[in-house]
Amino acid sequence: MTRLPAADWTQRHDLAELVACLGPDRIRYVGGAVRDTLLRSEVEDVDCATTLLxxxxxAHLKAAGIRAVPTGIEHGTITAVMPLGNVEITTLRKDVATDGRRATVTFASEWADDAARRDFTINALYAHPETREISDYFGGLKDLEQRRIRFIGDARQRIREDHLRILRYYRFQARFGSELDKEAEEACTELAQTLKGLSRERVAMELLSLLRLPDPSVTIRRMFAQGVLSVILPETGKMELTTFDRLIDAERENTIPAAALRRLGALLPPERKAAEMLGSRLRLSREQRKRLICIAQRQTDDAQNPRALAYRHGRDCAIDRLLLLGADCEVLKNWDIPQFPLKGGEIVQRGVAAGPEVARILQSVQNRWVEEGFPDRRRVQAILEEELA
Incomplete structure (x- = not known):
């Protein structure tokens, strides 16, 4: 018998109140909280399964004075708003029909039925909230021990039920795996084209989640070799992945945290049009598209004046472009981007008529100020005198 190790989250007083409210034999901790605790990893969210409708x-939460939000009630999910972190509680379910994009479910009464509809064995581990005894219906404990990501049942069938499981497989493999599962790898390769039927938002969510992991380079290379990456990122079809590999190394050497969009940019050719098309296709936000486009406009001479680059394009984009070149970012650390100490009104006061000429002079002074390394206002005034002369 395997028991869930004691962890900070298992000692939460508000969870004890929730368990008492619903009944300890009618609720189980499930999914990521159980998996990550067994791996001695940090637990971010606590999810529960229950036999209750x-x-x-x-009704039970209301009687206990616990605020409940029906976040996904049509699928059986209620969110309990708790002092130490919200908890999602989902009624046991089993699939009735699937089409690769969404599933029709019915509520179930058996824990094993609920486990059977989950994606991977390591995500189908249930822990009793009081005894912490773990119920393992598909060998998830052994797979977790061996760091193997394995589909529950037939891998091809599970992917046909939800095509997004291909990307989830690679994400979990990059995060937890070391031993490859042959059936899973073959199924993902064989059914890669089914990813085209998914909503772009779902693809973007999984892809960015994969890219923000500490080091997904081995997994990305495998996806590339197996023809999976080119289905969701056709821009990579004729590319090599040397830029991506170099970026991972540069992030590590510069001790700069991973950024999913930066890594996504490394998988694209340095072309504005490619970034614009991808941003639109994946339904990225305006800010995400702006950053991706800035990354795509990188130049080989960006490293010549990193601070000028940061002033013109912002710190984040400058760091992105420097890292993609494998350049040192030390000069930008703890550097506050200065404000240009000259306004157009000052030029007008010097007798220049308001209009295009003021803008031209202002731009010329600013360019020289940047190139000279952002000198003080006295030098800016001197530059202005030279331009006016």
Whole structure:
């Protein structure tokens, strides 16, 4: 018998109140909290499964004075708003029909039925909230020990139920795996084209989650070799991945945290049009698209004046472009981008008529100020005198 190790989150007083409210034999901790605790990793969210129907969960929470939000009640999910972190509580389910994009489910009464509809064995581990005894229906404990990501049941069938599981497989493999599962690898390769039927938002979410992991380079290379990456990023079809590998090394050497968009930019050719098309296709936000486009406009001479680069394009984009070149970012650390100490009104006061000529002079002074390394206002005034002369 395997028990869930004691962890900070298992000692939460508000969780004890939740368990008492719903009944310890009618609720189980499940999924990431169980998996990550067994791996001695930090637990971010606590999810629970229950034999209670959603309306009964709501009634019990109300009786206990616990605020409940029906975040996904049509799928059986209620969010309990708790002092130490919200908890999602989902009624046991089993699939009735699937089409690769969404599933029709019905509520179930058996824990094993609920486990059978989950994606990977390591995500189908249930822990009793009081005894902490773990129920393992598909060998997830052994797979976790061997760091193997394995689909529950037939891998191809599980992917046909939800095509996004291909990307989830690679993400979990990059995060937890070391031993490759042959069936999973073959199924993902064989069914890669099914990813085209998914919503772009779902693809973007999984892809960015994969790219922000500490070092996904081995997994990205495998996705590339297996033809999976080119399905979701056709821009990579004729590329090599040397820029991506160099970026991972540069981030590590400069002790700069991973950024998913920076790494996504490393998988694209340095072309504005490619970034614009991808940003639109993946339904990225305006800010995300702006950063991706800035990355795509990188030049080989960016490293010649890193501070000028940061002034013109912002610190984040400057660091992105320097790292993509494998350049040192030390000069930008703890450097505050200065404000240009000259306004157009001052030029007008010197007798220049308001209009294009003021803008031209202002731009010329600013360019020289940047190239000279952002000197003080006295030098800016001197530069202005030279331009006016």
């Amino acid at each position: 959603p309306e009964d969960v709501l």
